[in-house]
Amino acid sequence: MAVIPLRLGEPPRQLFAMLQPAGGAAPRQHGVLLCNPFGQEAIRAHRLVRVLGDRLAAAGFAVMRFDYYGTGDSGRRRYGGTPAALDRRHRRGRRRTALAIGHLAHHLDRHPPRGQPGGGCRGPRAAPPGAVDPLGSDHRRRGVPRGTGLGARVLDTGRIGWPRHGTPPQPLSNASPGPDDEALGFPLGESLRADIRDISARSFAQCPSPMTVISSADASPCCRVPTQVERSARVHRIASELEWVAISQMRSAVVPSDALQAVNDALGAGP
Amino acid sequence: MRETSLAFGPDGNLVGTVCVPGGAHRANVGMVLFNAGLVHRIGPHRINVRLARSLASTGIPSIRFDLSGQGDSGRRTGAESFDEQVFRDIASAMDALGRESGASRFSLFGFCSGGVHGFAAAQRDARIAGLLLYDTYFYPTVLSRLNRYALSIRDRGLVVAASDWIRRKLAKPPAGESAPVGANGTESFRTPSRAEFAEVVLRLVARGSKVGVIYSGSFNGYNYAGQFHDTFRRWRFGPGSPATTCRPWATRRRSCRTSRP
Structure with a gap:
């Protein structure tokens, strides 16, 4: 093909x-x-x-x-840098992203699209594209209005019950990242790792599209489907023997056919 | 720098990314980067991507691609043996890089098992002007064996290390330098003897090619800086001989611990 x-x-x-x-x-x-x-x-x-x-x-x-x-x-x-430098870069990028979303929301609120009656907050709304900011909530600290405006929506990432996985973050002791502190060759700073852990299930619950979740029946705690997601999504449970997070799988290139079949079935049953 | 992802090869089944320097100065030799084991063409820790962009900043064009059936590349018919297919894939990649960048000679960067393919291809294609083997072949010496035992005792204690050693000796028949030919008849993963390796290197050097070897310290079988030269002292590689780059002993201890199964 x-x-x-x-x-x-x-x-x-x-x-x-x-x-x-x-x-x-x-x-x-x-x-x-x-x-x-x-x-x-x-x-x-x-x-x-x-x-x-x-x-x-x-x-x-x-x-x-x-x-x-x-x-x-x-x-x-540009790649790499020390974890501390990565942390600084991540915080800076997060602030800029939050500000950009806030500016966009503010702009759209004051200048509604042509043909749309009234201000963005009052008039009928088209389906918003849904700008997701899952990695931080600096907009709150920076005073940027959240969830306002027409066309830009920041989904709340309030820390409610997304299961934490792995061990609590440890301070990085040196500039050389270990297997847990890096992704594809560049280190993950402490604040980024903490933010990833804090991604909230509520963001998923607010997803405007129908959602299907495929999960192993005996998933380890890090892969368990949160209750809030279960309420709003179609959940397929498959009995896969593959444990993705096991160190023993690190050197394997595996293609679990049961997981593939589940995705095919889920999509085949859709519209 | 300009990067172009393309499908190439006789059936358009191979997928790769050509990285061409943006400046006026462009080398006539291009670098070919490909899979290390089952990792797709980006390489472990994206080493191929980073290397390609770094090379482009110095005027050297490159292509990173997936061998047939690996990564994003499609399967082939299976009419040729694995070794032959790999060689044809590398030749196709050189053709594609030549078309995109104008390079007429090529260097191969072989990482781990990729070095095995590079070593075989360099012997067959005169366009290959350089071969860089990263953690590919290494041969034990008296000192490397002593170092290995010392490491084992330090990390696991004398009793455990000794019992493991005895168990291994009892479990396996004594092996020579050369591993047996693979069950499917492929020669690819047979480690050449020291004499064979040296002979090939000398032949490549005599042809005008350059050969380099790098040992990262990921394998505890290569464990001190002069091991390569100690191994091949008999052959007295002259000017143009392999340039050895080794990490110092002190920086490899952690990787020795983590790489042990």
């Missing part, structure tokens, strides 16, 4: 992507965007994502998978 490698956007922020056109006799109406995991899991799961893409394309879906900025084959010129 032909695949089309692409580079999206302008350098140096180009993203690498692979487009797999729909194959099979009956092409579907919608495509599937496959989002990688991150860090070592991305390397270990590459084969899985590729085979999943092949199968979905064969089932009639147009499939695209891509590498996030700064990972895989995508762009990023």
Whole structure:
């Protein structure tokens, strides 16, 4: 099956992507965007994502998978640095992101799209694209209005019960990251790791689209589906013997067919 | 610097990214980067991506690509043996890099098992002007064996280390330098003897190619800075011989501990 490698956007922020056109006799109406995991899991799961893409394309879906900025084959010129420098950069980036979202919300609130009656907060609204800021809540500290405006929505990431996994963050003792402190060759600072751990289930509960969650029946605590997600999503439980988080799997390139079949079934049953 | 991701090869089944320097100065030699084991073309810790961009900043074009059936590349028909297929893939990558950058000679960067493929390809294609082997072949010496035992005793204690050693000796028949040929008949993963390795290196150097070896310290079988030169002292590699880069002993202790199964 032909695949089309692409580079999206302008350098140096180009993203690498692979487009797999729909194959099979009956092409579907919608495509599937496959989002990688991150860090070592991305390397270990590459084969899985590729085979999943092949199968979905064969089932009639147009499939695209891509590498996030700064990972895989995508762009990023500067790498690394000490964990402390990474922390500073992360905080700075988080503030800028929150500010940009706040500015956008403010702008859209004052300048509603042409043809739309009244101000953004009062008039009828189109479905907002939903700008998610899962990695921080600096907008609160910076006084940026949250959830206001038309077209930009910051989902709250209040810390409510997303299961914490792994051990509590330990202070990094040296500049050389260990396996737990880095992802794909660049270190994860303390504040970024803490923020990732604090991603809230509420963000998922507010997702405007129908959501399907596939989970191992005997998932370890880090992979268990939160109750709030269970209430609003369709949950498929599969009896997979594969333990993704096991160190013993580190050197394996595995493609669990039961997981692939579950994704196929879930998508096949959809619209 | 310009990066282009493309499909190439006879059936368009191979996927890779060409990285071409942006400045006026462009080297005539391009670097070919590919899989290390089962890791796809970005390499462990993205080493191939970072290396490609670093090379581009010094005017050297490169291609990083997936061998057939690995990473993003498609499967081939299976009509050729694995060794032959790998060689054809590398030759296709050199062709693609030549078309995109104008390079006419190439260097191969082989990381771990990738070095095995690079070592085999360099013997067959005269366009290969350079070969860099990273953690590929290493050979024990008296001192490396002593170091290894010392490490084992330090980390696990004399009793455990000794009992493990005895168990290993009882479990395995004594092996020579060369591992047996793989069950599928492939020659790829047979470690050449010292004499074979030295002969190939001398042949490549005589042809005008450069050969470099790097040992990161990830394997405790290579454990001191002069091990390569001690191994090949008999062959007296002259000017143009392999340049050895080793990490000092002190920095490799942690990796010795973590790499033990």
